[in-house]
Amino acid sequence: MSDETVDIARVRAEIAAEVRARRAAGEYPASLERELDELFARFAPKEVSESLGDALERSEEAAAIAPEIPVASNNPLFGLVKRVLARLLGWYHVFVAQQVTAATVAVNHVLRRLVDKVTRLERATGDAARARESLARVVPTRDDASWEDAVTAALRGVTGRVLVGECGDGRLLAALSAAGLDAYGVEPRPELAETALAQGLEVRLDDVPGHLGTVAPGDLAGIVLRGCVERMPAGELVALADLAAAALAPGGRVVVASTAPPAWGRERTEVEADLAAGRPLHAATWQHLLAERGFPNCAVTTIGGRPLEPVAAGAPDADVLNANLARISDVLFGPDAYVLVATRDR
């Protein structure tokens, strides 16, 4: 063995570079991981859903207990003993199973009534999930052109996996991949995911919180949040910040690319404005949320905006006029969007 020590960090970087290069060359299909995930999912039990209805269904399925006494054994003698015991004690197991089943059925009955009540309440107060589904059908694909350069610059030098959520038709994802980043996307709308996949990009059909919930802690080096951050309710955005913080490795970066709140009011369609459960957050709000979660370093780039010209300093009441002009500018002609990049503590 040579005395020279192999630099393990360099080996890891070379492996990552090799994988990127082979993926870019088409040797490693971009869809391989997704295909393997989907194949395994065919044999796995359904993920435990957060939905009350699904949980109740699982509970009801589990309520009926069949007393199947295990009698298999590698040892024929033990197998015989087990079968004899099963025969002798079968009546008792059936009796116990019936008692347990009766108890669980009674509990499930109460739960079912509660779920029905909650469902009626949700309908009465407006079913947020259905509004969101309806909204998803009318929300246009965001044009990433305005922030493509800023997002790419924000992730320069990142090694490791970068998630683009939501990736829409893949424009931003393609730009990041072309810049040498090991990027993949998540998109909940099948038609957009298909468009991105058709370009050879690695895309998972999922919503961003759902996907981040399955990512192992510290598994990602970068996360780009776009699209969904403009229409999720505030509580869900806070939860999204939690998920992003958990999924990022030390030193990892979160990039939020969002329409600025005043511009959102200017640019959205009436349908979108009425149905959206939430609004984009101000960059300062993201900065606050991320700082609380271990991202002390944060930079914001604003995009677009056509501020009104201030009146000359010497003009009468110039200070008052300019202060009012600045307020009007912010509301009517302020920045269209922002790109915020926050870096996690090492």
Add this chain to the structure above:
Amino acid sequence: MTAVHQFVPTLAPHDAVSTHYLAVQDALRAAGYRSEIYAHEVKPALRRRGRHYRAYKGPRAGEPTWLCYHSSVGSPVGDFVLARDEPLLLDYHNITPAELFLRWEPAVAGQLSLGRRQLARLAPRARLGLADSRFNATELSALGCERTAVVPIMLDVSTLDRDADAGTARRLDAVRERGGANWLFVGRIAPNKAQHDVVKAFHAYRRFFDPRAELHLVGGSSSHRYLAALHDFVGALGLAGCVHLTGPVPDAQLCAYYRHSDVLVVCSDHEGFCLPLIEAMHAGLPVVAYAAAAVPETLGDGGLLLDTKEPCTVAAAVARVLRDDRLREQLVAAGRRRLGAFDVGRSRERLLEAVGATVGPP
């Protein structure tokens, strides 16, 4: 004389944690403490070393008595200890997050949740928290345990120095002679150990690097549903002839797997310690592992740690380790050095030092 009695969920032969309980008892007795083991279940082979926890009748008159509870899963023993007044030591071997089992084995998930709830009540009461790893010690501190000490699990890996099973060795060597590599994973088939991710990486490896490679998943099962899904997954990938789920194996066969494989691949989502890493380092087997939970701490620089388990990356990493002699030799040498940190004698000294400082002399 001072007594330090251990309370454990199960005392069983051929079980890593049980071997630790016995080593702790030997160390405490050799140091002059009176020490018994009480368990919810004592397997017949160890009836002379432990007894049922309900047989514990309290301290002898005038004898300072401490209870040491070993936490790894929910157990009625935990509630029993919580109800006692004796001062408490807590030895934490980690509890797998219940959500990893929830969709596979809801009953096991329930037991794990119970274990977490018990731990949350035990930790603030413990005068000293012993932990296999810094990872576990951090969890104890977060739960309010004021004093912690890291004492690695006491296992004698020299059991792997025995003669390897000749038949197993021949089968593994035959794969090598055909030009293929032997991938190895050792550990119970369980959702937290994510053997399906090892299979994904292995699939990529066979497809892009080595179509003659074989994978050996050695260990019993903690989840019949997960095991069945793994079998189906392997079959659907067309890998049934080259992925071997061996079930539990005797020591001689385990020796053969460690000595005649080419790489240990670990993609676990959660490990509180990961004993197979130590065994692989002892056997001189290079390790490629996903850096999750306590794996980075146990492995140190004794293997190639990855920050992702994306299949192509794991496959490329294994290929690199197997074709780069200098890298492989460096990893194996670093692994052997790393073993020093888990020396049984050193762990025993740490244990007695920490216990002595809390409990006082025997």
